[in-house]
Amino acid sequence: MGKKVGKQTFVIDTQPAIINTATVVGPFEGKGPLKEYFDHIYTDNLAGELSFEKAEKEMMLNACFTALTKAGKTPQEIDLFLAGDLLNQIITSGFSALELTIPFLGLYGACSTSAEGLAIASMIIESGCASNILVATSSHNSSAERQYRYPTEYGSHKKPFSQRTVTGAGAAIVSKEGNGPKITHVTIGKVEDLACKDPLNLGAAMAPAAASTLVQHFADTGRGPEYYDLIVSGDLGKFGHQLAIELAISQGGFDLSKNFKDCGLMLYDLEKQDVHAGASGCASSAVVTYGYLYKKLLDGTYKRLLLTATGALHSPISCQQGENIPSIAHSVSIEMI
């Protein structure tokens, strides 16, 4: 039986396992330092499709079907499909669900979707209702840039603190039974707002949410940062990551400096690839966690991982109307037990 501890953390007593994962990325991501950890690297951004939106759907479906194949499961053996993405009306997820023919629950948590999906999946498995849940998320550089900022064809210049939206998708199967890293705790974030208004500086907008959820996770569980071999944020980038470290000290007295990394700083080679402050997008945390970190949990490099994926909850319209960019972060404890 699950239970709540403290204010925002839920103990997943049955400790469901992430029995398998799959990740696919675009050609640019396939040139980064983690390239050997992905299941498929596309040779072109359109993935053989006629639009970036269709390419993104192809990527999510490829990740989902690859995860199913690796786990030896058919769609009929999966009880629920939980997915979300960055596109308006999460069309990548909805259209993927149509082809997967698995009962579907659509999520929107922006770039926190990977953690939101794992959190809801583990609570639903804890309820006894479902035994196998497929979670997925995706982003595509060109579909996201067009929707949130400018079409990539314009070649607009970026500011130094801007981040590159990842082209790729990640899927994971969370199961009541089976081997793999276990989900033991989830901390659901509150929406935070430190008055950032710049949609080109999302690391700064999301850092307060990461710090808030991490500080609350430690307070709720009695665990300090040192309990984990690795704490990763999803896509804070160079400046947001540093800001989160400072906020965790000032707001909770927790020193993250020793074992806190950011998926957005791991995916690209920041020296050689021109990505400014790092990676962003739903796929940032998904491909790094389900690709690289999942394998590092399995090979024993890490035993206790705290994924803290952050999302900026703005829209182009809310920015045009002068609103701040609120953000959220959810934490999921993933442990080899």
Add this chain to the structure above:
Amino acid sequence: MGKKVGKQTFVIDTQPAIINTATVVGPFEGKGPLKEYFDHIYTDNLAGELSFEKAEKEMMLNACFTALTKAGKTPQEIDLFLAGDLLNQIITSGFSALELTIPFLGLYGACSTSAEGLAIASMIIESGCASNILVATSSHNSSAERQYRYPTEYGSHKKPFSQRTVTGAGAAIVSKEGNGPKITHVTIGKVEDLACKDPLNLGAAMAPAAASTLVQHFADTGRGPEYYDLIVSGDLGKFGHQLAIELAISQGGFDLSKNFKDCGLMLYDLEKQDVHAGASGCASSAVVTYGYLYKKLLDGTYKRLLLTATGALHSPISCQQGENIPSIAHSVSIEMI
């Protein structure tokens, strides 16, 4: 302990209660036949705000705080806030969550969001993780029309099968303990597509999903339509509702003609209010179910209600790219026990 029965239905063993609800609507909805059942009727569409988007947020917050007040609960007593809406990046829900300061999980199920929220809330309560969950959804005629079709200021003409997006919001509190109608079963829908391409004819696009989920609910539970005093769809409208009745017969042999209504046909006076085929939008099922039907459950008019909210999962971009409009429906059994 919850369990799965059949292919898509989950039994919520602990039967959480909907301990209270609140609904608010715009001025046009306040002229309809259900006006006496709403907690607040706004006298103008802007609800005192400077934009339709801000008005929609004001409405969702008003519904949420009213539900909390009626239930005698503070935000601090609520474990999770589950919400979604029609706007890009569900900004109504995200910005409401910021003010509510309750841990937030964002959902996107288009007009199926009311049922999606109740379904996930009841499974999370079943897990033991949470005791009190606030669910909410909203839509606003002017913010939705501008985003999906044309700004209302253009005065564009509508086709006879078009529906009017409801201005309003509904909130409900689902609790482990307490009095009120109980959630006993949820059936999570698959995405369906019968090749409708017209975003002005969403009733036709969504009818296959309603029929599919209802037929599966009956097959999974062994209950026939006659088990329920009332089965309601969310916003199929005049033509979609009729189509769903025909599909339920042809696909499952189930006769819905006796006790199947549509919230989209109950909210407005179709003779006197010029709304073509009826109401649509996330708020359609939410304000009718949480406003009118909730009170009819409490006063004994109905004992067994099956809410089946449908959502069209298109975006303007997917329509422009020539895609069909896929749709989904989720069913929630709400029973006085």
